[in-house]
Amino acid sequence: MHEKAKSAHADVKSLIRDIENLSKVRVLVMEDDPDHLMVIRRNLNIELESQKVEVQLVLSGTVAEFIENVKRNRLAALVIDIHLGLENGVDLADDLIKQGLIKCPIVFISGVEPTDETKAKIRHLGATFFHKPILANEWTEIVGHIKDSIR
DSSP states (O other): OHHHHHHHHHHHHHHHHHHHHHHOOEEEEEOSOHHHHHHHHHHHHHHHHHTTOOOEEEEESSHHHHHHHHHHSOEEEEEEESEETTEEHHHHHHHHHHTTOOOSOEEEEESSOOOHHHHHHHHHTTOEEEESSOOHHHHHHHHHHHHHHTO
């Protein structure tokens, strides 16, 4: 009986965590370069705090982690690197939109100029693109997109 009680307690704690997670607004960042991920995290946090926007950043370093976070979190916006090793962030987002998993604004970032085809797809998705390194005023614009999505 003691094991059943422990298991039930763990289930209740898990349920409480799930309920708390549903009430939090999150911005999901997909960047496969750990150094870039740290810079994005720092700059977004600074800008979010300065504009008094209360969201939680969720960071993904792998495509599998990103997909799991998309499925699990209530998202206000996505910030996605276009070049994810062998994956293309735009194609990945497009697939997840078609599956009904993404319904929030998307900001794509890349250190490389996207092809005309990729630019057309970004426009088709209604997304925004910023070239890395992202300038201070561009972080303000990115946070503006986030603020618009949580109103």
